[in-house]
Amino acid sequence: MLHNISLNQGNILGGLATSSWYAYLLMLLVMSFNPNRIDSGFWQGFLAFFYLFLAIYLVAVLFGMRCHTRALHNARLLLIFSFSTLVWLFVQANYSAQYRPLGAGLASANIPAWFSPDTRISITPGKTLWLMSSELFILLWLVLSLCLIDSRRRLKQLLVTLAVVGFLHAAVAIFAYLNGLLLVDVGQLDGHYRIARGWFVNRNHFAAFLSLCLVGYIGLMFKQMFQGSKMSLKSLLVGVNGLYAACIGLICLAMFMSQSRGAVTGLLIASLCLAISTQRIHTNFKLKWPVIVSMLIVLMVSLAYFGPELLNRLTSEGFSLGERLEQWIITLTAIKQAPIVGYGGGSYGTVFQAFRDQTELRQVIYNQSHNQFLHVWLEQGLVGLVLWLGVLFYSFAKGMSTIANSKSSLVASTSFAACIIMLAAVLQSCVDFNLQIINIRCYFFVIIALIFVCPTISHRRSISHRRSISHRRSSINSN
Numbered sequence: 008m009l010h011n012i013s014l015n016q017g018n019i020l021g022g023l024a025t026s027s028w029y030a031y032l033l034m035l036l037v038m039s040f041n042p043n044r045i046d047s048g049f050w051q052g053f054l055a056f057f058y059l060f061l062a063i064y065l066v067a068v069l070f071g072m073r074c075h076t077r078a079l080h081n082a083r084l085l086l087i088f089s090f091s092t093l094v095w096l097f098v099q100a101n102y103s104a105q106y107r108p109l110g111a112g113l114a115s116a117n118i119p120a121w122f123s124p125d126t127r128i129s130i131t132p133g134k135t136l137w138l139m140s141s142e143l144f145i146l147l148w149l150v151l152s153l154c155l156i157d158s159r160r161r162l163k164q165l166l167v168t169l170a171v172v173g174f175l176h177a178a179v180a181i182f183a184y185l186n187g188l189l190l191v192d193v194g195q196l197d198g199h200y201r202i203a204r205g206w207f208v209n210r211n212h213f214a215a216f217l218s219l220c221l222v223g224y225i226g227l228m229f230k231q232m233f234q235g236s237k238m239s240l241k242s243l244l245v246g247v248n249g250l251y252a253a254c255i256g257l258i259c260l261a262m263f264m265s266q267s268r269g270a271v272t273g274l275l276i277a278s279l280c281l282a283i284s285t286q287r288i289h290t291n292f293k294l295k296w297p298v299i300v301s302m303l304i305v306l307m308v309s310l311a312y313f314g315p316e317l318l319n320r321l322t323s324e325g326f327s328l329g330e331r332l333e334q335w336i337i338t339l340t341a342i343k344q345a346p347i348v349g350y351g352g353g354s355y356g357t358v359f360q361a362f363r364d365q366t367e368l369r370q371v372i373y374n375q376s377h378n379q380f381l382h383v384w385l386e387q388g389l390v391g392l393v394l395w396l397g398v399l400f401y402s403f404a405k406g407m408s409t410i411a412n413s414k415s416s417l418v419a420s421t422s423f424a425a426c427i428i429m430l431a432a433v434l435q436s437c438v439d440f441n442l443q444i445i446n447i448r449c450y451f452f453v454i455i456a457l458i459f460v461c462p463t464i465s466h467r468r469s470i471s472h473r474r475s476i477s478h479r480r481s482s483i484n485s486n
Contacts, residue, residue: 020072027064027072031155032168034060035453038446039172039216042207045141045445054144061147068154075157075463081405082153082459088397089146093139095390099128099351100135107345109361129351130358138352138386141445148449152456159417159464165457166223166421169450173220174254177261180205180213184264202316203264214262214270215441218431219450221258221274222457224251225424226417233416233423235291256309263310266317270441273434274427275306281427288411289419331377331438337362338381349388358385375443379436382443398455399433406458418461425457 034057041049068074079086104126129135156162183190184203193200195208207213228251244252262271282299285292310317341350341362350358356374363373376382384392406429409422432451436442442451 020067020070023067024072027060027067028155028161028164030060031151032164035168035450036172038449039176040206042209042212042216042444042446045144046137050445057144057147061151064151064154073157074154075460077463078153078156078456078460079150081463082149082456084401085398085455085459086146086150088394088401089142089149092387092391092394093142093146095387095394096135096139096142096352099349099387100132100139102128104128104348107350109341109344109358127351128348129354131351131354134353135351141448144445145448145452149452149456152453153460156456156460157464162417162421162457162460162464163227165453166226168223169220169453170223170227170251170254173217173223173258176205176213176220177217177258180261181257181264199266202266203261205261209444210265211267211269211435211439212441212444212447214265214267215432215435215439215444216447216450217258217262217265218270218274218435219428219447219454221255222421222424222428222454224255224258225427226421226457227251228255228420229423230416230420232293233289233291233419259306260309263317268317269435269438270431271317274431277427277431277434281423281430284407285410285423288407291416292419292423328438334359334373334376335378335381338376338378338385342381342385345388346384347388347390349384349386349391352386352391354386355382375440377438377440379433379440379442382440399429402455402458403429405462409458409462413462418464421457422461425454425461428454429458 034053038053041047041053043049045054064072107126107130109130156165179190180203182188183205184201187201189196189200190206191204191208199210202210204210204213207216228248231248262274282294286294337359341358355376359373359376376385380392380395383395387394403426406422406426410419410426413419413422429451432442432447432454441447
């Protein structure tokens with residue numbers, strides 16, 4: 008009787024574990040189609056479903072459903088950094104502070120004695136709380152990713168899902184571009200109508216999203232290289248690898264058609280840097296320069312044929328920053344008045360408007376700095392910037408360590424892919440605000456989760472885990 012109850016409970020928990028995993032993949036797919044802000048109707052409905060799902064998942068874990076605690080332990084410092092950011096945003100929104108005039112406002116010595124507004128560290132506490140809710144969701148999504156990706160099978164399924172999502176977005180965007188279709192509200196566009204953008208209003212964000220999805224193809228395609236297989240054009244173009252290469256080519260074409268200089272150059276620089284670095288630290292990973300040169304030639308020919316506008320921008324404008332440089336100077340001027348604690352999460356638009364004075368910029372509201380690091384520094388001060396740098400440096404160092412030390416080709420190739428895509432996203436964020444878009448940020452932290460999950464799963468462990476389950480089931484059935 009007790010054995011039957013135990014068997015039924017095990018079957019129920021096993022079914023819940025499987026359902027939770029596929030629900031996670033489904034949410035990952037659904038969120039990719041809506042890059043709106045977190046206060047939009049779509050995201051409010053999505054968050055309601057997510058928190059209900061998370062509550063059910065936690066209850067199931069309490070009743071014995073498996074949870075990848077090793078990954079959580081491996082990522083404990085990362086989680087501390089992320090949780091500390093939440094705490095700091097809460098402090099900014101609630102801790103009392105003195106009144107701080109902005110820009111050309113009154114000097115502190117000239118403020119009347121009767122003027123004592125209810126001030127906090129954040130000059131926009133409401134927006135800070137919205138950012139805090141966004142960061143809370145990202146943290147919980149990261150935790151859920153760490154808990155659920157607990158086997159090689161799930162790791163492969165996630166890579167395939169990311170690859171399929173990227174292919175779908177690229178194919179639809181190319182189709183819409185070639186047929187002159189727009190999948191977004193025309194009223195939200197600020198020019199640049201004849202480009203590939205898919206379901207994204209901003210072409211740079213579309214390209215950034217596609218770049219993140221490439222982690223699936225790179226992780227699966229380069230697995231053989233970490234097994235010691237020789238890299239050749241034939242090995243890259245036949246069989247399953249040929250299919251991966253074709254899909255990568257399609258995604259690259261969509262990125263070319265988006266005309267995003269930041270995404271394309273960031274991905275190219277990150278790929279070259281990581282390939283050279285990995286050759287130094289991993290004995291099996293060997294670059295064949297004739298193959299690399301051939302791939303670069305194919306890339307340039309494809310760029311000239313399918314992305315002439317992007318090629319023209321790269322040759323005529325190069326790495327011109329346009330109005331970004333002037334915007335960064337104004338941002339640094341504002342930072343100098345509150346370098347340690349900042350002005351509060353979500354306050355960039357308000358602060359920039361006060362400091363821009365009569366600068367000859369477009370008459371629009373600048374609510375981001377086109378530089379993730381300056382943006383975080385202005386809003387969250389040096390405290391928030393250090394926490395963000397901690398997330399990035401710790402994750403990247405962990406990924407490179409896994410590449411160097413892992414004996415599993417899948418783990419090494421996935422870590423290699425994650426480091427490439429993470430570096431590419433960070434490079435683009437130096438001239439863009441791609442990591443402030445909620446669904447892109449979610450995918451970015453899924454990739455970070457891969458870095459911390461990979462060292463905790465291995466081929467031997469997955470085999471022993473399956474054998475132990477089979478042994479337990481046979482013993483229960485025999486009893």
